[in-house]
Structures are given as C-alpha cells and as structure tokens.
Amino acid sequence: MTPDKQDYHRKLTLYLVVLLFLAMIGSILLIELAHPFGLYIWIALMAGGLYLLVRWHAANSRYECGHCGNVFKISARADFISIHSMSGKRLICPRCHRRSCCRAMPAE
Ligand SMILES: [Zn+2]
Numbered sequence: 001m002t003p004d005k006q007d008y009h010r011k012l013t014l015y016l017v018v019l020l021f022l023a024m025i026g027s028i029l030l031i032e033l034a035h036p037f038g039l040y041i042w043i044a045l046m047a048g049g050l051y052l053l054v055r056w057h058a059a060n061s062r063y064e065c066g067h068c069g070n071v072f073k074i075s076a077r078a079d080f081i082s083i084h085s086m087s088g089k090r091l092i093c094p095r096c097h098r099r100s101c102c103r104a105m106p107a108e
Contacts, residue, residue, distance in 0.1 A: 008060065008106035015056065019049045054080045062107045065093035066100030073107065 023046055030038035030045075058079040064071050072094050074082070083090040088103040 004106050011060075012057065015053050019046075019053055022046075022049060051076075060107050061104050063089060063091055063102035063104055065091075065096060065098070065102055067098045068093060068096040070095040071105075 026042045026045055030042040032038070034041070055076045058074060058076040061079070062071050062073050070093050074089075074091060078091070079089075085101060088101050090099060091102045092099050093102070
C-alpha cells in the first residue's frame with residue numbers, strides 16, 4: 001500500500017471513529033439530558049457530520065471501472081446513495097456506461 005493510500009485510509013478511519021464517538025457522546029448528553037429538544041439537536045448534528053464526511057470522501061476519492069479501467073470521480077450525492085462493499089462501490093462508469101464494482105482509491 002502506498003503512503004498516499006495509507007494516509008487516505010487513516011484519515012477515513014479517523015473521521016468515522018470521531019463521528020461515531022460524537023454520536024455516542026451526543027446521544028447521552030443531548031437526548032438524555034436535554035429532552036425533548038436534545039434529540040432534534042443530536043439529529044441535526046449527526047446529519048451535518050455525515051454530510052461533511054460524505055463531502056470529504058467524494059472530494060478525496062476516485063474510482064476505477066471494473067470493465068474498462070477508467071478512473072473517475074463522483075459527486076457527494078452519488079457517493080452517499082451508491083451501494084458500498086468492502087472492495088469499492090457499485091457505480092456506472094462515465095466512459096463505458098456499464099455498472100460494476102469500482103475500486104476506491106485516493107484522489108491525486
Ligand atoms: Zn468503464
């Protein structure tokens with residue numbers, strides 16, 4: 001694994017862990033202690049955190065088509081709604097227009 005790829009996976013893992021940690025702490029502090037408005041604040045904070053994570057991931061990732069090898073970027077919306085797997089995402093290639101499991105890699 002290249003240093004760029006290690007840094008990419010390290011940052012992605014760190015962002016996920018921070019978001020999950022804030023979700024747990026926020027659920028205890030906001031939902032339990034500030035009932036009933038704490039739930040709405042917690043949902044807004046989690047939605048904002050998820051939005052920032054997906055936006056960061058879309059801006060810092062690119063995908064390789066499983067059929068033609070084309071490397072392309074996707075929008076934050078496509079990043080959010082596409083089906084994930086351990087090896088990549090199920091996407092439609094903009095060059096060959098075929099659906100495949102596209103391998104994720106860090107953007108340059
Ligand atoms: Zn393709």
